[in-house]
Amino acid sequence: MNVKFRLTLLNFLQFFVWGSWLISLGGYMIVTLKFSGVEVGSIFATMGIASLFMPAVMGIISDRFINAEKVLGFCHLAGAALLLIASRVTDYPSLYIIMLFNSMAYMPTIALANTVSYNALEKNNLDIVKSFPPIRVWGTVGFIAAMWMVDFLGFTKSPMQLYVSAGAAFLLGLYSFTMPKRPPLKEGDAKSFASSIGLDAFVLFRSRKMAIFFIFSMFLGAALQITNLFGGSFLDDFKTTYPDSFGVQHPNLLLSISQISETLFILTIPFFLQKFGIKNVMLFSIVAWVLRFGLFGIGNPGSGLYLLVLSMIIYGMAFDFFNISGSLFVEREADPKIRASAQGLFMLMTNGLGAFFGGILSGWVVDFFTENGVRNWHNIWFTFAGYALVLAIVFPFIFKYKHEKYESLENLTH
Known part of the structure; x- marks a missing residue:
């Protein structure tokens, strides 16, 4: 075969x-x-x-x-x-x-x-x-x-x-x-535990620019799973006001637009990197998270369905632009000797620490705005949007990185 x-x-x-x-x-x-x-x-x-x-x-x-x-x-x-x-x-x-x-x-x-x-x-x-x-x-x-x-x-x-x-x-x-x-590697080719999770790349924290980048990676990683956690229950809470709506009847189909958008936005990344540079593409991602959550806050499965669909489409930019451009930034800035470890550290900050804190803190937010079993989704989503907005305002001022022309994404596959 x-x-x-x-x-x-x-x-x-x-x-x-x-x-x-x-x-x-x-x-x-x-x-x-x-x-x-x-x-x-x-x-x-x-x-x-x-x-x-x-x-x-x-x-x-x-x-x-x-x-x-x-x-x-x-x-x-x-x-x-x-x-x-x-x-x-x-x-x-x-x-x-x-x-x-x-x-x-x-x-x-x-x-x-x-x-x-x-x-x-x-x-x-x-x-x-x-x-x-x-x-x-x-x-x-x-x-x-x-x-x-x-x-x-x-x-x-x-x-x-x-x-x-x-x-x-x-x-x-x-x-x-x-x-x-795929048999085990020769002894000299196998990576250590520290190298595998990026610990030997912690030397990059000595650079203010890299330290700021990794901290923002953690903060953005916290946003990644929020709609995965609560998107379904959010739509289900409209079952009394819009019981026959598409979003209530088929929540997964509506939410899957996010994944479809993700695959399409990947194709646009070369253009955006060439036109605007890595730093601006990262900023676009953070602003997209503001819109992602904000549109959830004002949308509904009835008359506001188009707002939810728009939020799903924006998700592709929010997810892809920081992950891909961030990986490219690490690839360019890290010493070749620790480049693989640096990518491991990037993943640790986003999918490890970021996802952990995002899961815990978002749960607290949902419970804070829940009274007698009724969730105030407007306040919940606007809180998440406010969180992303603070990141979007702070990021361009403290993350200093000169615009560089994009040439190739090949390194990202190694």
Whole structure:
């Protein structure tokens, strides 16, 4: 079978597993299980906790002891079992522990899937830079397909979404074992734990410019998961005022516009980098977060549906522009000897610390504006928009970086 097709299927399933529950689990926990905002936020924050160390741990295991494709398979099989258990649990303490272990199993697989893909392409003498991006796009397609499947089956407020994810994880676990072998590296080629999570790149904090960048990366990382956490429950709360509206009937379909936008905005990044430079593209991302949350605050699934759709479209700019331009900034500014570690530190600040604090703090905000079980979504979204607005105002004044012409994004794939 064609290796590109096999890797396309691998990436499709990789993100299908995540898309089955990431957008709708928050609504299930709030609406069906009656969890508080803090409880929901803390469960989503487990992904941030796991991202701090598990990708490095599993990376070292695959680099030194066990084939990467086998580690990938074992992680997904473990995740499938944990998701099945989670589907039967209805109390917060138990679900928190199970989802923490599930995050520890899943989060390393994102990097492992890339490693397995790169290895397979290399073994087949294919150019990774040219061949992998079109393959990786199918991961986003898989994420969207999972959201749509869960929505059409009526599982957005049901534990059945976890069964869908578990089934996909089980298939992917078995499928991973069939991928081209990627054996452990030679001893001198394997990275240390510190290098894997970017600790040896902490020397970059000596530079004021880099320190400011990484701190803002953490603050922006906190914004990334907020609508994933509460988008579903937000739309569900309109079931009394707009019971037959598209957004209430098909919340995942509406929210999936965000992921579609994400894939499209990636194509615009070369133009924006060339025209405006890295610093301005980062600023556009922060302003886009203000609009993302603000439009949620004034929109609704009825007469204000167009505002929600516009918010979904803007998400692509908010998500892509900082992640891609930020990665390019790290690639240009870090010493080549610690460039990989610097990228690891960037991910640690955004998907680790940022996601953790974002989950916890956003839960507090939701509970603060909740009275007698009724959530004041206007105040909730405007609070998040205000948070992003403060970042947008402060960023251009304290982050000093000269505009440079964009030349190539090739380094971002290494």
